[in-house]
Amino acid sequence: MLNNISLKSVLISGAVALTIAGQAYAYEPARSGECIAPANPGGGWDFTCRSVGKVLVDQGYFKGNVQTVNMTGAGGGVAFAHTISKRDKDDNLVVAASTATTTRLAQGQFPGMNADQVKWVGTLGADYGIIAVGKDSKYTSLTQVLDALKKDPSAVKFAGGSASGGWDHLKVLMTAQKANVENLPKVRYLAFSGGSEALVQVVGGHVDAFTGDISEVKGFMDSGDLRVLAVLSEERLPAPFDSIPTAMEQGIDSVAPNWRGFYVPGNSSPESYDWWVKTIDELYTTQEWKDIMTKNGLMPFHKSGAEFTQFVKNQTLDIKILSQDIGLIK
């Protein structure tokens, strides 16, 4: 009997997903909502949707459910296109975004789309960039790595979980640029399908250095297989990451927060936008969200509303200029 019920629920949940994807409901903040995670289950966007959705329901913002819908494709481009073309007036929809979204917008990888076509709600934390090496590496500080790059830009090979030109690649180039490394296009970067795949190659001694986010390295850091040379944040991160020096301490002015946040459809009602901004502001201060941040290595980083919109604009412009400077785009 039980298995019958379970099978039914499976079919129903599939059907519900279909219905929700196809319809737009009138705006009522107290009912169910939908969060699009523009990637497969398991990534950062999926995490953003699921954890925020859970807190929104736990804290009573939604009486029903906040459904996470995974919409994979084009590094968020499919979800972005879906939002502006089919859900442009949907008040109950939020879409997870991060630095990867602004990077692709800046590099023109969402053809015919730009950051002004949606409304940017806010961020709920950031995952700071790190540069790390295996435990047997000859490098013990970021300065040594950059000195080696100054002599020969291809001396140190980096592995990361984003495609060439993606955020993990840009972090290395930004840091190298601040340290006056010349001939940046010559810096070698190996693109893997995910941070963990890249990490294993570095820990296994096949690639010199890892570029990624702090949340990706905790396991190998604790086991002693990985030496984190620098975190790309303004100040040292809280425990247990407080032993990692920042790049700034080592004289390199490089900061790379990978923020986690949301946008909503461009023509959703102003009231619903204000409601989302207010809700995200409140959610950020709850103990439940603070616990989730601690557990997942997310660091304080909160901007919302107009401030966040300006931030997205600036970041998009910065990345565009950098990408042009180093020859990633023309």
Place this chain on the structure above:
Amino acid sequence: MDTMSLLMQGFAVALTPESIMFAVIGAILGTLIGALPGLGPANGVAILIPLAFSLGLSPTSSLILLTSVYAGAMYGGRISSILLNIPGDEPAMMTCLDGYPMALKGKAAEALAISAIASFIGSFIATIGLVILAPILAKFALRFGPSEYFALFALAFATLGGITGKNQFKTLMAAAIGLMIATVGIDISTGVQRFTFNTLELFEGVDFIIAIVGLFAISELLFFLERHAGDGLKQVAINKLKLSAKDIIKVLPASFRGAVLGFVAGVLPGAGASLGSFISYTLEKRVSDKGEFGKGDPRGVAAPEAGNNGAASGALVPMLTLGVPGSGTTAVLLAMLISLNISPGPMLFQQNADLVWGVIAAMFIGNLVLLLLNIPMVGIFVKLLSIPPKYLMPIVTLVASVGIYSVSHSALDLYFMVGFGVAGYIFRKVDIPLVPIILGMLLGPEMEKSLRHALVLSDGDWSVLFNSGLSIGLWTVAILGLVLPIIVGPIVRAKMKKSKESVKDA
């Protein structure tokens, strides 16, 4: 001994009524999902994740439920392979080769029973392997650098000719088609889009699940339409089970070999269950000097089933110890773990010992449940498939379409599925094998990436491909796999002919 006491603690977790209930539910649901063509374990687990969340299950219960679904789907995949000649999931492809001919010969029940036993042996041995070798194998996986991976994929392609046997040229052509499809999408090494024509849905390439469902399930539907319009329908009859202890003993060596090979293939990240069943089958074909592989040899059913179930458990090793999924399904499970705030990696066994060992113990119990379910109750699952095709095929198509759509929410994926269906129909008409197409799609991008990485690391020096003992070993096996069939092939074929004649005489 430390491992033993941890495992005992695990059994204490797994033997609670709640855990057993979830293991049983998972096993039944998994078998159903696996048996339905098109809904593979990855889809099955992915579809059930929202269920686990909405029921508010604890991390341990969720994982027990989903690993049981995973194991069940690996068992279930064989049912439609044998009875319908449609693999229920991608690793069950190899089971079609001998399972369906056995069913045609009126031995469907035997094929199902043998494959259930082989599946059990595969999972059981691999779970023991997981217990013993997890820490050691985690370190071994670290030795695989880009050049070793490239050699591994070369090995897979070199032995490709072994599966279909007859027409090497068509096999090559099929693999080339797979490789061509695999080039669509972003080239992550340069960030350049290839063959995407500015269509966003193509930016991340063609999903091989869509290709599998299209090539196998939809083409089968087209074949059904054609047959129905023409000669009418030939259905596989299910006979009464007549399986002696002798028959079981006969397939035991094949099952054990398959289990071990499958486990090893599963442990290597990126290889997964398909490679496990594929290697097990081809090796079994090589090792057994006589027999009727491709025509309904029981060992041809046992080896790939043991292999794919072994690989399924093996794939959990890199997933749990390194956080690197060894297959599509473990990637979904990994997603689940992360959603539950558990970060897989070297520290997982220390930090979440209860959970890990509870799940491993639950796998032992789940397997026992599955064996018990699948031998006496196989009739129930078979009933599901002995629904006349005119009802079953539309339902299957519907379920497959919903499954595909619910993963991506993209209508274009459905068009692609239909397109692959038509292509699959044409390929089957002109005898181009479908399996190498899928393997080309799966392995091609990984192989390309490995080669590029190896060359970037060596600054363009090709000798890097042969610079470690491990890669030289892999290359040697690859060359043997390529050359041996040419030399040994005629001898084996002559032997096969001989044994066939002697069967006829008797």
